[in-house]
Amino acid sequence: DAGVTQSPTHLIKTRGQHVTLRCSPISGHKSVSWYQQVLGQGPQFIFQYYEKEERGRGNFPDRFSARQFPNYSSELNVNALLLGDSALYLCASSLGQWDYEQYFGPGTRLTVT
Amino acid sequence: AQTVTQSQPEMSVQEAETVTLSCTYDTSESDYYLFWYKQPPSRQMILVIRQEAYKQQNATENRFSVNFQKAAKSFSLKISDSQLGDAAMYFCAYRTLTGANSKLTFGKGITLSVRP
Known part of the structure; x- marks a missing residue:
């Protein structure tokens, strides 16, 4: 079975631009969470979506938004990029909203110059 | 808010030897999960082991085991x-x-x- 997939793998953007990152969960998984991992730090929670509804939001500015589609894939959007947004963005999926095990994708490495 | 602290940035171990990685956390809750995740250089995060706080028995998965001290809010991986x-x-x-x-x-x- 395919695991969690994310696209693109790498991305270079300029300050002020907008970016869209994509995630496809494991087949049958209905919950998707997004995390930001700055170099040398642990991942930080950005969003959780379950059944296309936002179920949680971390301490991130409104420039960050996300959505989940009927096929349970998800997009993370970041507007007005800042240098500090440079990070590895991880997507994790789970069967249900409360399943203890979250399966992580390989991440998208975003570099903002 | 809950916090998790890993105070050792790096550790090294000889092949075939045993190593223990430390972790402390802070919470006011009585029921929760604790996890150890592994992230190899290829970046994919993998779950190594989990512990339910209500279970007194330490979790074990093959060569990996934890020492869960609830009162001390300590959760180390061996x-x-x-x-x-x-x-x-x-x-x-x-x-x-x-x-x-x-x-x-x-x-x-x-x-x-x-x-x-």
């Missing part, structure tokens, strides 16, 4: 018979059982190197 493939970043993580979502709160991680 890797026995270390292998070259164990080299990675290891993250300790906390998850509440209450609230509106199942977010994971991670520590800063520890880089484990294995010497042949």
